């Protein structure tokens with residue numbers, strides 16, 4: 601479903617830096633794509649992008665979402681040698697950051713490039729270069745400017761609280777794999793946009809009035825906290841887990857029965873499993889061991905809805921992630937079936 605469109609929007613969305621709390625630039629990209637597809641949208645106060653679509657039956661409202669925020673870093677302080685001490689935004693797998701390129705975005709519009717390196721970064725100099733911990737106390741940003749002390753870094757306009765964007769390194773291979781640091785959850789954002797395009801092209805209305813949310817700040821736990829209180833069902837689209845003791849894989853859509861916050865809604869989850877089974881989708885049902893989602897955020901915010909989670913299987917999540925376009929396709933098919941059947 602919509603493979604060319606998805607391949608076309610992946611670079612637009614994936615290359616737009618959007619760590620939790622930094623929203624405006626990716627909302628512009630989303631807005632342009634939605635407008636080109638013929639959808640009106642609004643941006644809520646918390647910067648969530650909301651699309652309202654009339655259904656065949658408007659007596660009930662259902663919702664879907666994907667989060668467009670990613671992991672990132674922020675300047676915690678400036679070291680005496682002019683490098684940057686960092687704090688994490690969300691939960692990147694810290695050891696995988698060693699050696700990554702990044703950008704520092706100052707609060708007043710300047711951008712600098714840099715590299716995330718350990719505090720023992722050279723094998724020729726430090727006996728402990730291999731054993732130095734790769735955690736936030738031992739990872740710094742080396743800025744690509746001629747700075748040797750704190751004052752020179754301050755003079756660049758860099759200050760505590762500036763965002764550091766980690767290079768997303770987005771690639772689609774000939775074999776159909778999508779590799780990027782932030783497939784969670786931009787893969788699902790692209791899947792939802794693909795479904796919206798399919799609805800337009802087929803001139804099909806969803807079964808019920810449908811609210812589509814592109815959410816920020818999911819990675820810090822409170823993404824979908826501002827959903828409309830009249831929503832009765834909410835299917836969030838977020839990455840499926842892949843690995844030890846899991847059925848999920850990079851070619852299938854995962855349906856989560858339970859995550860760290862407890863079980864998802866029984867009847868809605870069963871309905872999704874039935875749809876996947878009857879339509880012979882490549883799907884799995886899984887328990888996500890260390891995982892929270894926007895359904896939990898909505899429930900904690902007091903939205904009285906049924907909640908379920910589906911999404912493409914993503915390998916090495918919060919590290920160097922990978923999925924296959926097939927998993928995004930299966931996710932689109934299941935979401936399309938849910939919205940229209």
Ligand SMILES: [Zn+2]
Pocket residue numbers: 667784785818838839
């Ligand atoms: Zn996610």
